[in-house]
Amino acid sequence: MTSAVTIPRHGGTGGRTAVAARARQVVKAYGSGETRVVALDHVDVDIERGRFTAIMGPSGSGKSTLMHCLAGLDTVTSGQIFLDETEITGLKDKKLTQLRRDRIGFIFQAFNLLPTLNAIENITLPMDIAGRKPDRDWLGRVVDTVGLAGRLRHRPTQLSGGQQQRVAVARALAARPEIIFGDEPTGNLDSRAGAEVLGFLRRSVDELGQTIVMVTHDPVAASYADRVLYLADGRIVDEMHQPTADQVLDRMKDFDARGRTS
């Protein structure tokens, strides 16, 4: 088994560690006794700052659960999760909510936007909720990056699926979170729109220094990442750096074959 843990080292950005989030011996189990299902089985993982990480695996491998736990959306059965130096396992709902609001960004597969708010209102929503003023320059830069300048007053229903996901990306970026978590952000998009959104995510890592974690089962999407983690049966079974779509696909086929023969 390959360990996904890297030696913590101090990076150059503002005295922060180079690891944005860490999971240590994380177990997530549902039910008890005979019906007990283990979704995450003593997972150790480090998410590197300023890098684009993809989590892959077959359905039921626990990849979404891992992301939910890392993001403070779900609780763990045992183990610890740190966001930067903050341990988030054991935090009360109020603190967790604050943490998500101030330090984490989200992009979901679908239903990312509030239908009653227009694009710009959706983008600034996390800051509005927190009662913070958005940084005008940064906001302008984000909006420009995702290419939505002309559509900021549109309601979600007036936008295409790709545009909606770009608004979601902009919302995630606008508050300058430490990490953005994406749950199949391109799952509902055609390949062109998907490529567009992934391109923005890549650029936000390269140009804005953003940390991104994305769950996907699409090898093409995974190829935009710096590093791919493979999950199976609740464990991290492999990882790959600077992947290409073909490499990812091969590896997947490999797992599938192994899964069948084992």
Add this chain to the structure above:
Amino acid sequence: MTVLKTSMRNFFAHKGRMALSAVAVLLSVAFVCGTLVFTDTMNTTFDKLFAVTSSDVTVMPKDAESEETAQNGVPESLPASVLERIRSADGVRAAEGAVAVMNVTVVDGDDDNVGATSGAPTLAGNWTENDLRSMEITSGHAPRGPTEVMVDADTADKHGLNLGDELRTIAQTGDFTARIVGIAGWKVTNPGAAVVYFDTATAQRQLLGATGRFTQFNVTAEDGVSDARLKRNVSAALGGGSFKIQTEKENADENRAGIDEFMGVIKYAMLGFAGIAFLVGIFLIINTFSMLVAQRTREIGLLRAIGSSRRQVNRSVLIEALFLGVVGSVLGVAAGVGIAVGLMKLMSAAGMSLSTEDLTVKAATPVVGLVLGVVVTVLAAYLPARRAGKVSPMAALRDAGTPADGRAGRVRGVIGLVLTGAGAFALFTAAAADKASEGSLFLGAGVVLSLIGFVVIGPLLAGGVVRVISAVLLRVFGPVGRMAERNALRNPRRTGATGAALMIGLALVACLSVVGSSMVASATGELDKSVGADFIVQGNQRIVPQAQKAMEQTPGLAHVTHYKVLDATLTSPDGRTDDDGVTAADPTYAEDLRRPTTEGTLADAYGTDAMSVGSDYAEKHGVRVGDILTVAFKGGETAKLKVAAITDDDTAIDQGARYLSIDTMRKYLPAGQIPPDMIMFAKAEDGREKQAYAALKKALHPYPQYQVRDQTDYKQELKDQVGQLLNMVYGLLALAIVVAVLGVVNTLALSVVERTREIGLLRAIGLSRRQLRRMIRLESVVIALFGALLGLGLGMGWGATAQKLLALEGLNVLDIPWPTIIGVFIGSAFVGLFAALIPAFRAGRMNVLNAIATE
């Protein structure tokens, strides 16, 4: 069969969402059934009572009226000699003379009235064989002499009377005191009358002021002789003449007639309020089904795609409504019986005793409840069901998040505007009407049209009104307020219907409060303007001579005015007659009530053989000062009286009264026919008002049936009475408002379910539970305030129109009770907060992961 199965599964799958609708149906049905059971029970009680109080055949004087006594205040009676003639008739087993009067007041040693406070009468009479059918002596013995009295057990209980206590009976013929020697218990339920018994001679002397006379004869038939036959025989034996002869049934029916009228008013008023609750419930049901259909759009689309017909889909929704109607109605019928028992307890608290032994649930009651509940529910669900049928198979394929129903149709706008316009026009016409009858027709039409118009146009108004309310109230809540506003606006039809349900109840509250407050203001204004008397004395018994005397002898009074209402037939110079009677008063009445005249001087009308008429009468019959009217006094002579004044009828007090002096009356009416005073007025000597008021109160203390009031107290009393009436009506309207609040809860609860994913998203990106709950509460407040604003506006419009119309009847002052209106508005905000309690709590508890999990 499959349709039925799907419907049933849907119904039980969504039983939580159906619960509030079921409660609405339950409440409305319960109110209807409760009313029916309650009134039926009262009827049973009275039936049982009258069945035992009426003898086989009753013989009374021809003019005997069941409620009122003769004009002179002493009941009509028959000589004892009649008894012998009755006894001589065939088939008579027994006959006895009875004295029974209602125009008395009985007080205990502390001068406290022992009569019922519920409006039931005090009965006084002799103890007869017939009374043994309804009562039995539980302690002591029957009265045997002039100083002995027996009282019924209920009254004794209520007032803590014991054997040996003294009771004073205040009759038209004088006061007399007797000691309690017996207490008699009822064998049936006595709804409230206080009854006292004397021996026959005492009853005759003290109650009728004569010996050897009876107010009625109770005749018992021999075995095998029918009541009708006995009646014929008695009638033959009496040889016609001035008698009223009734069988047991006829007598009971006559006794019932008066009560039926009263019960009818209660019954239909309460059913009216139940109807309003039903109306409000309809909105709730429509909303529930609309939302369920909207949430199930994909499911329905799937059904359609795999081959269900429109009718099947349509029917499946209606069958769900049927289940809802049946469940709600069955529970409602049961709850109705509970409500009836509750009402009976309430009545007991108000001094009217009813027994649950008499609880009457007629077969028709559950039938009416069930049919009403089911039919209303299914009808209300019809529109949503039709919409469900219209869902296209494509809906199954579309990834519809929340179905947007944002566009309220233009057709709706036009229809709403036309209806509202027509309503406004009708209201304006009503306000400008010259005749009350015509105007009230327009008022009714205006109220109905404007209400429907507002309901139809509500969704369109929701946009503007909600924005205004939000601009004022929600801005301070920042983004949470903004989201609440947007949520309230996203489905105007839903917000409109939810608000409209609240609107109906509050419109009625506003309308009635405006009318009530205008009533008080107008009457107070009128009192200030025209009443010159310092003190007003009146009560539910005509003022007996001994009380009149006590008042006349009170020190410190400048004058005392007697006021009597006389039966008389009037013939105007144009030959037309009417039986509206005249008012006889002392000339000082012109000071006590300053009435402006259109012609002549009011003081002159109190001259010998003079009188006044009202301006309406004068106009109608072309009567002028100096004309002669023919006045035929009942029980007296016919007089020719000269019109000396015409009073202006633009007033609320004594409108249309025709005055003449008591001296004039005495000329034509023999002393024995002169009625007791209806009201008395008095004026204090200058500067001695306070002392005079105290003295007058003291003088009339032994006569608790009369209230002595100065102008301030009189106004307060008036205000209290109107206030009490309004509170009662508000209480009944509370049901409709409760149903409307359920509607708000329902809408919010379903919205929360509908927006599960949205809420999950918000929570995921950092909205705290508290902010989430606040968002839902604010949405609720906005909806409630929207309903309140519309309702209060509409209601004030109705109220103002009603006042303009009633100005014809003397309701001259429009007084809008701002404290009430503002109170209701602020109260609505709290109602909104309250309605959001559970939905907000549930939204806060929602699991973020479930909420955002993709299907």
